[in-house]
Amino acid sequence: MKLYVSNYAPNPRRVAMFIAEKGIPGIVSIHVDLAANEHKSDSFRAKNPMARTPALELDDGRVLSESRAICGYLEGLYPQPNLMGESFEERAFIEMADRRAELNLLLGIANCVRHTHPALAHLEQPQFADFGVSQGDKMRENARWLDAQLVTQPYIAGERFTVADITAFCALEFGRGLMKFKPGAEGLHHLQAWRDRIAERPSALVK
Numbered sequence: 001m002k003l004y005v006s007n008y009a010p011n012p013r014r015v016a017m018f019i020a021e022k023g024i025p026g027i028v029s030i031h032v033d034l035a036a037n038e039h040k041s042d043s044f045r046a047k048n049p050m051a052r053t054p055a056l057e058l059d060d061g062r063v064l065s066e067s068r069a070i071c072g073y074l075e076g077l078y079p080q081p082n083l084m085g086e087s088f089e090e091r092a093f094i095e096m097a098d099r100r101a102e103l104n105l106l107l108g109i110a111n112c113v114r115h116t117h118p119a120l121a122h123l124e125q126p127q128f129a130d131f132g133v134s135q136g137d138k139m140r141e142n143a144r145w146l147d148a149q150l151v152t153q154p155y156i157a158g159e160r161f162t163v164a165d166i167t168a169f170c171a172l173e174f175g176r177g178l179m180k181f182k183p184g185a186e187g188l189h190h191l192q193a194w195r196d197r198i199a200e201r202p203s204a205l206v207k
Contacts, residue, residue, distance in 0.1 A: 001027045002057040003070075004047065006034045010106060010174040011067045012054040013207055017166045018071045020203035022078050027056075034123060068098065071163055083163045097157035097164035105146070106171035108139030113178045120178075136179060143188055150190040161201075169198045 003019070005012035019027060032038045032053050039051045047063045048055040055065045056073070064070050075084045085091030114124040115132025146156070146168070156164040172195050175181035184192030198204060 001059060002030055003027050004030050004032050004044070004053050004055040004057070006032050006039070006053045007207070008174075008177065009034065009053060010110065010170040011052075013170045013173070014067045014166055015054045015056070015070050016206045017170065017203045018074065018083065018163060020206045021083060021161075021166070021201075022074065022081060024074060024078050037122075067167075068102075068163075083161075083166075085162075094157045094162045094164055097162070098167050100142075100146075101156055101164050101168040101171060104142035105139060105168055106174070108135045108142065109171050109175040109179060109181070112136035112139065113174070117178055136181075139175070140181075140186070143183060143186075143191060147183065147188040147191040150194050155194075161198075165198055166203075169195065169204065 003012075003015065005016060016029070032044060034053075038044060039053060045051055047057060048065045050065060052065065054067060054070060055063050056070045057063050064073055072084065075082070085094045112132045112135040114120050115127045115135070116129055121127055149156075153159065155161055156168050172181070172183070172191075182192070183189075183195060
């Protein structure tokens with residue numbers, strides 16, 4: 001299989017980190033340069049008409065896009081270590097936590113960065129700076145809620161490491177690089193401690 005990824009983008013990193021946690025062998029990473037608009041080329045659009053990374057090209061030539069769909073497919077191929085839930089009940093609660101991390105952290109950070117950072121102007125036309133700032137404020141509200149959750153549980157979805165931790169970690173790392181958002185510096189010490197623990201995992205080095 002081939003995984004199409006882009007440097008610094010959080011969604012490709014989510015999938016790469018998921019693969020690393022599972023120890024899945026043999027997936028070839030192919031870099032798509034967003035700065036050079038390679039994601040908008042005819043050859044890449046033929047693989048993913050949404051012109052986004054990541055995209056996983058299967059051995060039969062089909063292409064699967066959207067980070068969670070890719071992770072779900074790989075979880076089916078490689079069930080252990082389990083990252084998305086063993087029972088239907090656990091899967092539901094992990095998916096809830098993962099969606100909250102995606103929609104309330106990652107999306108807010110991505111919107112803030114894409115609409116306020118000059119280096120990303122070519123990816124987001126037109127930029128709306130006021131919208132970007134408001135998204136950063138909303139994300140901080142959600143981060144405060146998550147900080148309170150982490151007082152009573154060690155991981156984003158509860159008692160064990162899951163795909164939700166991967167999503168939240170990649171979101172914070174993206175925000176740390178381009179928003180300069182560091183939870184501890186804003187009084188979110190539980191979220192910072194969680195981030196620092198996840199950063200010690202070998203999979204966190206995969207980018």
